[in-house]
Amino acid sequence: MPLTNRSHRSTLTQFLIEERRRFPGASGDFNALILDVAIACKAIARAVAFGELGGVMGNQAEGEGGVVNVQGETQKKLDVLSNDVFIRRTEWAGNLAGMASEEMAQPYQIPGQYPRGKYLLVFDPLDGSSNIDVNVSVGSIFSVLRAPQTVMEAGRDVTEADFLQSGSKQVAAGYALYGPTTMLLLTVGDGVNGFTLDPNLGEFMLTHPKIQIPPDTQEFAINASNSRFWEAPVKRYVDECLAGKTGPRGKDFNTRWIASMVAEAHRILMRGGVFMYPRDTKDLTKPGRLRLLYEANPVGMLIEQAGGRASTGEKPMLSVQPTSLHQRIGLVFGSKNEVERIERYHAEPVKTELDNPLFAERSLFRNQ
Ligand code: AHG
Ligand code: MN
Ligand code: MN
Numbered sequence: 001m002p003l004t005n006r007s008h009r010s011t012l013t014q015f016l017i018e019e020r021r022r023f024p025g026a027s028g029d030f031n032a033l034i035l036d037v038a039i040a041c042k043a044i045a046r047a048v049a050f051g052e053l054g055g056v057m058g059n060q061a062e063g064e065g066g067v068v069n070v071q072g073e074t075q076k077k078l079d080v081l082s083n084d085v086f087i088r089r090t091e092w093a094g095n096l097a098g099m100a101s102e103e104m105a106q107p108y109q110i111p112g113q114y115p116r117g118k119y120l121l122v123f124d125p126l127d128g129s130s131n132i133d134v135n136v137s138v139g140s141i142f143s144v145l146r147a148p149q150t151v152m153e154a155g156r157d158v159t160e161a162d163f164l165q166s167g168s169k170q171v172a173a174g175y176a177l178y179g180p181t182t183m184l185l186l187t188v189g190d191g192v193n194g195f196t197l198d199p200n201l202g203e204f205m206l207t208h209p210k211i212q213i214p215p216d217t218q219e220f221a222i223n224a225s226n227s228r229f230w231e232a233p234v235k236r237y238v239d240e241c242l243a244g245k246t247g248p249r250g251k252d253f254n255t256r257w258i259a260s261m262v263a264e265a266h267r268i269l270m271r272g273g274v275f276m277y278p279r280d281t282k283d284l285t286k287p288g289r290l291r292l293l294y295e296a297n298p299v300g301m302l303i304e305q306a307g308g309r310a311s312t313g314e315k316p317m318l319s320v321q322p323t324s325l326h327q328r329i330g331l332v333f334g335s336k337n338e339v340e341r342i343e344r345y346h347a348e349p350v351k352t353e354l355d356n357p358l359f360a361e362r363s364l365f366r367n368q
Contacts, residue, residue: 012038012184012195012204019188029117030188033095033144034172037121038184038204040089041140041176044082044126045197048138048178056081057133070105070326071291078132079103082125082140096121097147098158100325102294107158107325118152119171120145120163124294127175128260137179139262143298144172160325167297167318174298175262185211185269187305192269213308214272217335221256221264222276229280233313233345237276261290265299265333269306274338278313279330288330292322296331309339313346 010018016031047056060067060075069075083103090096091108094115099108102124110116123142131138145165151158174186182197184204194208220241227235244252256273258264264275277289290296300310300317310317310333317331332342 010206011201012186012206015193015195015206019190029095030119030144030171032093033090033117033119033121034174034186034188036090036093036095037086037142037174038176040086041184042182042197042202042204043085043089044078044140045176045178045182047078047081047085048132051135069103071102075103076126076129076132078138079126079129086121086123086125086140086142090121093117095119097151098162099123100160100163100293101125102291102326105326107160107163109157116155118147120147120158122163122294122298124291127262127295128258131258131260136258136260137177137263138260139175139177139179139266141175141262141294141298142173143167143170143294143301145169146171163293163325164322166321167292167300170297170301170318173301175265175302177262177266179263179266183207183266185266185302187302189301189305192302192306194269208270211269211306213269213303213306213335215307215336217272217274217338218251219254219256219271219273220276220334220338221258221267221273222278223257223259224255226280226282229282230278231280231313233342233348234276234278234280236345237342261295261299265302268308268334269302272335274332274334274342276332276342277330278332286328288328290328290331292317292320292327292329293325296329299331299333303333307336308334309336311339311343313342 016034020026020031047054056077058077060077060080067075083101087108091110092114095117096110096119097116098110099121121144125140126138127141128138148162151162172188177183184195186193192211193206194211195204196207198205240247240249241253267273268275279288296317303310312330313332332339
């Protein structure tokens with residue numbers, strides 16, 4: 001096995017320490033938090049890798065701490081295990097004021113025996129968990145926010161309201177991808193860097209410095225089974241892509257759909273593309289499929305930090321003021337020029353003949 005190119009690479013620890021030198025006043029709490037998150041991801045990577053042999057496949061049994069989460073989705077054993085790993089690896093160190101997760105209805109309070117810190121950690125412990133049983137890539141997504149000053153001063157418990165900060169306030173965001181190799185993608189607001197887990201050393205090594213997303217693409221990802229529920233601008237965009245060389249775009253497109261957003265985000269960070277899980281009319285109680293605080297915002301920050309764009313279709317994702325912890329939202333992200341085009345289609349009056357009057361400009365299903 002070739003061991004070349006290894007010794008000159010930075011570890012995640014070295015990378016974080018070198019980044020911190022740019023801020024001589026920094027306490028080191030942030031670095032410690034990210035390193036604990038990285039340990040959590042390594043532990044989850046191992047649990048995922050054992051698959052059926054680890055006794056962790058299938059749904060969480062009733063009476064073992066969950067069955068259906070706050071989203072009304074059946075929890076897999078690995079969803080619950082991954083959530084627990086995130087908590088146990090990060091709660092003890094005095095860096096966090098509280099946490100929130102897809103798998104917990106309410107914010108998690110740091111237990112009394114541990115000191116509290118200045119950051120909030122928000123995460124989707126296992127994204128794409130419908131893919132676990134079929135051995136397709138899954139991942140963990142995380143976002144770091146500052147705890148509001150009042151939490152710090154009063155040393156009080158965190159509330160839902162403390163987490164309702166726009167994505168532009170994120171201090172850091174990242175994901176781990178449990179694919180053929182385990183990778184950690186991280187932004188601390190100064191570009192995006194990719195690390196590959198060296199299985200021999202058990203360390204994340206910097207392998208993809210300063211990732212940049214190409215501004216143009218010929219690849220798009222959307223769950224086409226929802227097409228009858230799409231709003232007109234999304235339908236127009238997809239129709240034009242599908243028309244390929246013979247349509248207004250004058251070029252052919254490829255489609256991809258993994259059903260693990262984290263894996264789609266990774267593909268787009270590596271080679272460009274566009275991902276859409278737009279707001280649609282499938283279930284009017286759900287304005288989108290994906291969750292703002294622990295899916296759209298962290299992925300949005302990574303994508304923007306890599307020169308791409310993340311949007312609701314109507315406005316930049318990172319500008320959205322959250323209204324609840326588990327809020328869902330329409331999400332479009334990827335290569336800048338394509339996302340801008342989709343935003344333009346949302347802003348423009350609908351020109352095409354609509355096959356359903358309910359989608360018309362001033363119809364039932366349009367907000368503004
Ligand atoms: P999670 O497993 O955390 O609930 O998220 C799954 C999400 C996302 O990863 C993916 O893009 C989407 O759900 C897939 O949705 P469809 O089943 O509608 O394709
Ligand atoms: Mn998810
Ligand atoms: Mn999940």
